[in-house]
Amino acid sequence: MRLLLLLTSLIFLSSSLNAYTNINMYGTGMFLPYSIGIIGYIKKHFPILEANITGISGGAICSILYTQEDDMSNPDTIWDYTIGKEINEIALYKDLRVFQKNIGNNLKLRYRNAPRDFNNISVISTNVNTMKNEKISHFSNIDDLIDFSLCSTYIPFVSGDTMGRQYKGTEYMDGEIFRDDKYDKKHTCPTTISIHRKMWGRKFNMNNYLYTNKQISRELFNYGWEDTHKNKNELFKCITNTKNKIYLGKILSQK
Secondary structure, eight states, X not given: OHHHHHHHHHHHHHHHHHOOEEEEEOOOGGGHHHHHHHHHHHHHHSOOSSEEEXXXXXXXXXXXXXXXXXXXXXXHHHHIIIIITTOOEEETTTSHHHHHHHHHHHHHHHHSSSOOOOTTEXXXXXXXXXXXXXXXXXXXXXXXXXHHXXXXXXXXXXXXXXXXXXXXXXXXXXXXXXXXXXXXXXXXOSSEEEEOTTTTOOOOOGGGGTEEEHHHHHHHHHHHHHHHHHTHHHHHHTOOOHHHHHHHHHHHHTO
């Protein structure tokens, strides 16, 4: 009996050590810099050793940045290598076509020679034919991942002239539109870390929903970074992976 209990305990401990933390990165709209600030802080100060990442809409872009970048602490630099140095402002109903084109081309160029591992990323987008969300978890290369992520951010007739964006012969559009697991405004646990603009309860200016520029983007990024720092203990509660808990516990105790 004792041997059976010992074996059961060892199996449970092993599964805890090897279990992955789930990170869901939801839609961002014009608040993409805020979500990037959140993941930038996590990347620098709250490193998670093993994670399964699911990206939806702007969260799909966040997923790419989170896995491919070493340092995400400078919002101006991130703007330059995603949206482009020559772009100073973005309006929701005027510039999203430029956003789609630029961010796709810029990220493909940035990661073409030495892409990092992206096998732990899944992306959700809406199939235009069925009007149902589809989740893809396997991508042949970094360009493939970027292409489907752009489908997940595609707003019909705003991001382009059509209802959806083509991916391997099928039209897809923004994965956030028909997402049915609506997130709570503040809650992030117990089973996953859910990243979205409402997670820390911050109130935003109404203009932020329609327009951004480099300065506003910098402010939103800093809000995301600062809010995550203030709530880092709440993030720690979401970690179920024993290995991560031990590692992060040491980091938090030193701060």
